[in-house]
Amino acid sequence: MPTAAADTLLSILPARALLGRLLTLRVSLIAGWAAGIVWLHWGLGIRMPLLPMAAVLALMGVFAVSTVWRLRQDVPATQMEFLAHLLADLTAYAVLLFFGGGATNPFVSLMLVPVVIAAISLRPRWAWLLAGVASAYYAILLFVYQPLAIADPLAAYGMHLAGMWFNFLVSAALIAFFVTRMHAGLRERERALAELREKQLRDERILALGTQAALAAHELATPLATLQTTAHELAAEFANDPDIGADCRLIEQQAQACKAILTRLAARAQDAPAEPQPLDAWLDALVDRWQVLRPDARIEAALPRDGRVFLPPDGLEQAVLNVLNNAADAAPGPVEFHAASDNRGLTLDIADRGPGFTPEQRAQAGRVLFSGKPGHGWGVGLALTHSTLERAGGSLTLTERKGGGTRVRIVIPWEHAA
Template sequence: MFAPERAADARDTGRRIGRLRWLMLLLALALAAACAALEVALPWPLIGQALATLALVNLALPRLPAWGLSDEAALRVGLLADVLVLTELLAFSGGAANPLASLYLPPVLFAALLSPGGFAWLLALLAMAAYGLLFEWHLDWPLNGGNAAYAFNLHLAGMWMSFALSALLIAGFVSWLARQLRRQGDALAEARETQLRDEQLLAVGMQAAGAAHSLSTPLNTLTLLVDELLSERADDAALAQDLRLMQSQLSSCRTTLARLKHGSEPSPGALPLFAALAERLEGWRSLRPDVRLDWFAPGGDDPMVRLDAAFWPALFNLVNNAAEAGGGEVAVSASLCDGRLRLDIVNRQGWLSEAQLARAGLAPLESAKPAGMGLGMMLSHATLARLGGTLSLDNRAEGGVHARIELPLAQEESK
């Protein structure tokens, strides 16, 4: 069945067939001019009326949806007009003996491809009936004094022309339709992959919500124990320093769990881009004192932008992966070009297989980290895709892995 829900595709198909119809009308006019130049005595007023009728129908077809008819109905009206006008032209120029009678096939083929079902069968039966009636009801083709050789050569030329037009129409339109089907198949496959990824993310989100609830009590207990130990062993400087570090780490964990429970961080509004990145990375450094992080930002003005709260977990998933796989060294560089933020995250160790590179972000990667679940890359990929950005991975020739984030940003004027 023709898919009426795909209105844009239906209109595009109708426009293409309309252009083909104009092309056929031009060819018909050229053929009529050639016959007139050869002084073939045809009923020119009747032929002109048939061609003018088809031209008027083709002009009216794009306006039919505005008058209440669907795109499918407009397509059917056009194909029906093609068969009727072709029957009229053949009836005025030799009937069934006219070799152009094989041009009944393209409209029937288009109906079978674009509107399969009852209408296609109806149009096929109509074309068969019209072709049959042309054996009896038609005007004879005027012969050149009964010259049989002239008539036969003219018939052969007409057969070649009819075959060439049918072949071109069928090959061109069917090729276009095959490309459309291939494009829709690719889109469907991509939609399936997206649905699978969303289902995985939903499962991860449910598990994360359960984990946040379960971790609240032990974190509160640990915080109370650290506070008590800190008050009791304040005289031990080395232990007190370790306890204060543990206290800050627990506080960071509680803050993260609170954000997780509430779904996201509150939007801070417009921020200076590179300063905000530097501040967040500095905070990450305090949580990972064992990792050397090199930060590179371009000089000049710092643009004011709004960063979605979901961007930060996606970024730090990648930074954590790079730090844990890169031997404790990671470099992050930023640039802004044509309204797009580019972040390059590089480590000097590690390597991804071709399969991992191909599937990065589509499914959990096989993680080589001691406790790695391989979900970070998938979560980052999904988050950046939702924000309109991209994530790409490649192995560096000198060793290590390079992750690149590209994200469109709307800049705001500084106040």
């Protein structure tokens, strides 16, 4: 049994694109028929059944207006709905042909346009159904129609040839317009599906990393506690030795930092809510924490004094730390960390003077796992950062700096951080 999703046209093109282009075609046909009737009746003096033909055009106009209203509704189009639109247009066109000479009308082949559209947009059974209806209408119009009153046979033949030529131009233009637009839409849809598959694959890898991280956090808790206790005892024992004592205190600080990371990881696993805090306080704490984790690195920070309440999205702090670590690994010089806030959101710029990336690497950054510096990251860390920012509604971009190096810009809109 087909599912509701299988009945929609969203697997091919969005409803707005399909119905919008069909509406354009419908309005063009209404205008073309109206112009043709006026030209034949008043320009060439050929008596046309104005009342019934005007009634059909008016009904098509009402249907076009209802389609405009339909396009404003945020509801996906179904196969049956689009088929109904095509059948209505085909039927109205057949009725107009009935009053305009039937199968002898040179524009009778325009009935193929809805069939072509159905073949592109609908399932095969519905396309064949529309083809059968069009064939039946054509067969009926061969015998049942109102002939045009043209007194001069030579004039009628010349008009028929001219109409066939013009009909060919119109048919070619309509089919080319509709098919090329739909083909472009299909390519866009395939690109979006490819990006979705890529994101799903990346998320699966990150989920596997998260599972392994949780297991590692559980196993590391006891060794870290032992390391912290031992480092504290050694620091007290060698308090009078400036070299050994300083190293022991550094080890103790690093162990404390690792324990804090494991504590936050456990809190996230238990869905503990984050505490809102002033933005400038959060930025200061972020820089201080990174300095504890990377005492060998230098940072030049320019942070705003913004006291608005800030609730960082889950994982944002670790994402920024990943970028800071990568920048420190890229070059021995100081890491530049600039933050700015405005009415739209928070912008963080992290820059280094490392070797930078190729254009291909910048395009792939965060989407695939790769490393521009073997042994120093820019692989998993950047992929995790990109995934975190994507979930938070933010963005991450890499640009090349003048004079060498890379600038990473992180943007978080306020609606995802408040």
